[in-house]
Amino acid sequence: MKPVIEVKDLVKVYGKRRTAFTALKKINLEIMKGESVAIVGKSGSGKSTLMHLIALLDRPTEGTIKIDGIDSTKLGNRKLNQLRNSSFGFVFQQFFMNPQDSVLENVILPLKIAGKKRKERRELALKALKTVGLADRAKFKANDLSGGQKQRVCIARAIVNNPKILFADEPTGNLDSVTGEKVIKLLFDFNKKKGATLIIVTHDDDLAALCDRQIRISDGKMIEDSQEKAAEKKTKDEKIKSTKTRKSKSQVASTKSPKNAKTPTTSAKSHSVVAKSKVANSKTTKTKNAKGVA
Amino acid sequence: MHFFDTLKTANHNLFRNKVRTTLTILAIFVGSFTIILNAAINAGVNSFIDEQTASLGGEDYLMIMSEGSADLVASMMSSGGNGPTEYDPNKTISSMNEEQLDKIKNIDGIDADSIYIAKNIPIEYITSDKTDKKYTITVGAMPPGNFKIAATAGGLPNNDSDEYQIMLEPDYPQALGFSSDEDAIGKEVELVFLDLVTHEPIKFNAKVVGVQAQGVVAVNGSIINRSLEDAMYKAGTKNYPAEQSELVYTVQARFDIDRYTEKEIKQILQDNGFYAVGVSDMMGTIRTFFDAIMIVFMVFGGIALLAAAIGIVNTLFMSVEERTREIGLDKALGMSSGKVFLEFATEAILLGFWGSVFGVAVAFLIGTTANAAVHAPGGFLEVFPTFNLFEFGLFNILPIIVVVMLIAFIAGTLPAWKAAHKNPIDALRYE
Numbered sequence: 001m002k003p004v005i006e007v008k009d010l011v012k013v014y015g016k017r018r019t020a021f022t023a024l025k026k027i028n029l030e031i032m033k034g035e036s037v038a039i040v041g042k043s044g045s046g047k048s049t050l051m052h053l054i055a056l057l058d059r060p061t062e063g064t065i066k067i068d069g070i071d072s073t074k075l076g077n078r079k080l081n082q083l084r085n086s087s088f089g090f091v092f093q094q095f096f097m098n099p100q101d102s103v104l105e106n107v108i109l110p111l112k113i114a115g116k117k118r119k120e121r122r123e124l125a126l127k128a129l130k131t132v133g134l135a136d137r138a139k140f141k142a143n144d145l146s147g148g149q150k151q152r153v154c155i156a157r158a159i160v161n162n163p164k165i166l167f168a169d170e171p172t173g174n175l176d177s178v179t180g181e182k183v184i185k186l187l188f189d190f191n192k193k194k195g196a197t198l199i200i201v202t203h204d205d206d207l208a209a210l211c212d213r214q215i216r217i218s219d220g221k222m223i224e225d226s227q228e229k230a231a232e233k234k235t236k237d238e239k240i241k242s243t244k245t246r247k248s249k250s251q252v253a254s255t256k257s258p259k260n261a262k263t264p265t266t267s268a269k270s271h272s273v274v275a276k277s278k279v280a281n282s283k284t285t286k287t288k289n290a291k292g293v294a
Numbered sequence: 295m296h297f298f299d300t301l302k303t304a305n306h307n308l309f310r311n312k313v314r315t316t317l318t319i320l321a322i323f324v325g326s327f328t329i330i331l332n333a334a335i336n337a338g339v340n341s342f343i344d345e346q347t348a349s350l351g352g353e354d355y356l357m358i359m360s361e362g363s364a365d366l367v368a369s370m371m372s373s374g375g376n377g378p379t380e381y382d383p384n385k386t387i388s389s390m391n392e393e394q395l396d397k398i399k400n401i402d403g404i405d406a407d408s409i410y411i412a413k414n415i416p417i418e419y420i421t422s423d424k425t426d427k428k429y430t431i432t433v434g435a436m437p438p439g440n441f442k443i444a445a446t447a448g449g450l451p452n453n454d455s456d457e458y459q460i461m462l463e464p465d466y467p468q469a470l471g472f473s474s475d476e477d478a479i480g481k482e483v484e485l486v487f488l489d490l491v492t493h494e495p496i497k498f499n500a501k502v503v504g505v506q507a508q509g510v511v512a513v514n515g516s517i518i519n520r521s522l523e524d525a526m527y528k529a530g531t532k533n534y535p536a537e538q539s540e541l542v543y544t545v546q547a548r549f550d551i552d553r554y555t556e557k558e559i560k561q562i563l564q565d566n567g568f569y570a571v572g573v574s575d576m577m578g579t580i581r582t583f584f585d586a587i588m589i590v591f592m593v594f595g596g597i598a599l600l601a602a603a604i605g606i607v608n609t610l611f612m613s614v615e616e617r618t619r620e621i622g623l624d625k626a627l628g629m630s631s632g633k634v635f636l637e638f639a640t641e642a643i644l645l646g647f648w649g650s651v652f653g654v655a656v657a658f659l660i661g662t663t664a665n666a667a668v669h670a671p672g673g674f675l676e677v678f679p680t681f682n683l684f685e686f687g688l689f690n691i692l693p694i695i696v697v698v699m700l701i702a703f704i705a706g707t708l709p710a711w712k713a714a715h716k717n718p719i720d721a722l723r724y725e
Contacts, residue, residue: 057626058719078630085628096623096722100310110627112299 002069004164004197005031005054010063012049023049025220026063033164036191036198038208041217048169050217051201055088055167056080068164085114089158089196091187093170095150099143103134106142107156114161128156132186148179155186165197166190172207184210300633304640311613315645318602318609322649323656325599326698330650330657332591333694337685343581345680346509348442350573354551355437357571358398358563359544360390390542394567398545401566403559408548410437413527415487418495420516422483424471432515433460433485435523437546443517444680447475448504451519458522460485461504463515475505487526491533498526507680599698603705606645610638610709614716621713622721635714642706643699650698654691661686 007029014021023046031037041047052058054065056072065072067083075083097106104125111121129135132152137145142153151171158166168187172180184207191198200211208214216224308315347353399406412434419428436453443450443461451459460483462470467478485498500522518526549559556572563570614621621634661684668675668683675681 052719055626058717081625081628081630083628084626090626092722094722096619098620098623109624112303113624113627113629113633115296115299 002033003030003066004033004035004068005029006064006066006069007054008064008066010050010053010065011061012046012053012058013061023220024053024060027217027222029215029222029225031197031199033197034191034195035213036188036211037200038211038214039199039201039217040203040205040208040214042203045217046220047201047203047217051167051169051199054199055090055165056084085110086161087164089161089163089166091151091154091158091166091168091171093173095147095154095174097142097150097153099141101142102138103129103140103142103145103153104138106153107160109157110161124160125156128160129153131159131190132156146179147175148182151175151179151183152186155183155190159190159194159196162194163196165199168198168200170202171200172202172204300637300640301644304637305644307613307617307637308641308644311616314609314612318605318645319649319652321602321605322599322646322698322702323652325595325602326650326653326694327657328598329592329595330653330691330694331661331684332588332595333690334657334661334684334686336585336588337687337690338682339584340581341685342678342681343577343584345442345444347573347577349444349506349509350576351437351441351546352548353556353573354548355573356404356547356549356556356559356563357544358547358568359570360394361564361567361569390545395542395545397566398547398563398568401562403550403554403562405548405550408546410546411542412544412546413523415490415523415526415530418486418488420466420470420483420485422470422472422481425469427469428486429466429469431463431466431485433518433523434515435518435520443504444507444509445504446507446679448479448502451503451517451522453520455519456521457519458498458500458525459503459519460500460522461506461517462502463506464508466516467502467505478502478505485526487530489533490530496526496529498522498529508677509680599701602649603701606642606702606705607708609645610642610706611712613641614638614709614713617713618716618721621716622718625716625718626722631714634716635710638710638713639703639706642702642710645706646699646702647695649702650695653698654695657684658686660684 007027010024010027010029011022012024014023027050039047039050049058053060056065056067060073063073067087070083072080072083098109104122107125107128108121111124116124126135126138129138132155134149134152134156137149137153142150145153151174155171158168166187171183171187175183187198187200188210190196198211200207202208214224214226215222395409398404399409414434417431417433420431421428436450441450445461446464448461451461462478462483467475470478470483472478472481479502481502482499483502485500486495487498488495500518504517506517549556554562556574560570560572624634625631665682665684667673669679670676675683
């Protein structure tokens with residue numbers, strides 16, 4: 001399978017000379033189509049910077065990012081805008097909605113930017129709202145919705161253009177655990193049903209554990225990649241036992257990752273199981289939240 | 295993003311902060327209102343001046359006489375005070391001979407076909423069968439060419455008609471016993487003059503075809519058509535010796551206004567031994583004087599607009615700051631910098647548009663109300679029915695709206711540029 005994202009020797013430096021700060025130090029990464037990847041790390045680790053670069057919201061200081069085999073660093077602004085508009089979906093912690101506009105208007109925004117026809121964009125937006133279960137709220141003012149509903153509208157906005165890659169930056173950061181679960185379910189649903197790549201930036205280990213793969217960033221470096229660990233383990237096993245059956249990389253990642261230990265079976269990909277496991281996780285999330293408040 | 299969407303979004307965003315937007319529009323309104331009202335007065339006064347100029351024969355009209363007449367005309371026009379002038383046999387009113395007439399015809403810049411020799415007959419009085427009273431009157435035929443006179447009823451007499459026609463001066467119809475200007479149209483009036491030799495009274499009936507509107511410059515009396523003029527002249531001079539009846543003192547003509555100014559053609563005529571009176575001699579410098587006043591008022595309007603433009607810059611800068619996140623989101627979702635710029639520039643242009651449209655609307659209301667008021671009985675323009683103080687037309691409104699929108703756009707470029715160059719990441723992180 002071809003990687004949908006290839007990151008090579010990625011370096012990002014903020015500021016110049018004496019005030020220069022290296023946020024990312026030579027990151028190398030490949031993400032396959034349909035994979036769900038969690039980028040985890042403490043705040044200030046560089047995980048958001050990495051996501052912003054992969055999402056082509058910012059340009060790297062050094063290194064290349066290939067999207068579907070196309071080197072993004074060689075693309076002009078226009079192509080970059082088009083690529084983001086047509087292939088990416090974004091969900092942010094702070095929602096970023098236009099509070100005075102209607103729910104429908106908010107979902108329509110990417111299609112409006114794309115220059116889609118009035119009728120078509122309305123249909124697509126209503127379909128997306130239906131997917132997140134908010135079709136009856138289409139005429140509401142975005143500001144009148146609850147936090148969870150707002151984030152679901154943002155998911156509708158993110159998936160309205162049927163993106164190849166869905167980026168979620170701390171999608172549950174501003175939500176309580178119950179509404180957070182709904183949001184997560186929607187994200188994974190889109191990931192599984194449409195085969196879209198899902199990239200979640202989070203510092204919540206429970207949420208990260210639901211993903212096929214976890215990448216841990218610290219101090220601008222990738223200190224852990226569950227897939228590589230699995231691959232290493234696999235090569236070790238092969239050397240010792242010389243296994244007969246070969247499994248695809250991603251499968252290996254999901255089954256043998258230690259982070260996935262909590263998921264009861266290898267069929268973690270099916271969303272029903274995800275949902276179940278989330279119920280189990282909700283307790284831990286709650287206790288975590290409580291600690292945070294205290 | 296389609297342009298219509300940009301326009302709709304911009305207008306929607308504009309009225310999100312209603313108070314601020316309204317105040318900015320108000321500032322633009324004040325500036326454009328001042329300028330539009332000025333332009334309307336300017337148009338009103340100018341068209342009145344044009345009307346007056348046309349009633350004098352138009353800007354290319356000349357009255358040409360022999361050089362000897364010049365001093366006499368000059369002394370009539372000046373207020374005197376220089377004491378008696380010494381007699382000079384070369385400076386008397388003298389008639390023109392055939393040779394001189396041919397000379398005028400051959401002067402470059404004078405339209406030979408337009409040359410017309412007026413045959414004036416002094417009228418004793420005018421009367422009608424509706425009154426016993428008799429009134430003095432001056433009559434004359436129209437000069438050649440495109441001659442216009444504002445009318446309250448009917449129009450100019452037809453020079454090609456055999457019927458004897460007359461266009462009366464203001465107030466004559468009422469004096470002659472007609473109930474109104476309209477009532478006089480089509481009715482007959484009686485003109486009486488004397489045989490130049492025998493002093494026998496001669497009567498001529500003429501049909502009223504129009505009534506002149508009051509103007510600021512005096513039109514040369516009531517206007518008759520050529521057939522009536524010719525008939526009266528023939529009747530009045532029938533006892534004249536043949537050679538004397540053909541005497542010519544003044545010639546009316548038109549000059550090529552595209553090639554010469556009035557001053558230049560007068561100089562040419564003077565070099566050829568003639569003296570000419572043009573429209574500027576009769577109109578004076580009314581127009582120049584008026585234009586100067588208008589320019590001063592326009593400058594005031596311009597200053598108000600400049601202040602409004604700074605208001606636009608301020609409003610949009612605040613808007614850009616407030617909407618930093620929104621701009622960041624738009625850009626993250628793939629909106630190009632150009633479109634962001636366009637959206638804010640469109641907002642600026644819309645500010646200009648609404649401001650100037652309200653300016654036009656209010657100026658129009660005030661102008662038309664004022665027009666009605668000054669022409670009402672007791673109004674200060676009651677006697678000039680054709681003088682519209684404020685004149686509105688697409689030709690003076692549209693350019694002003696466009697210019698105000700252009701100024702607004704220029705004012706909006708700075709904030710729009712700032713918005714367009716916001717980095718989506720910084721914008722989304724902005725608290």
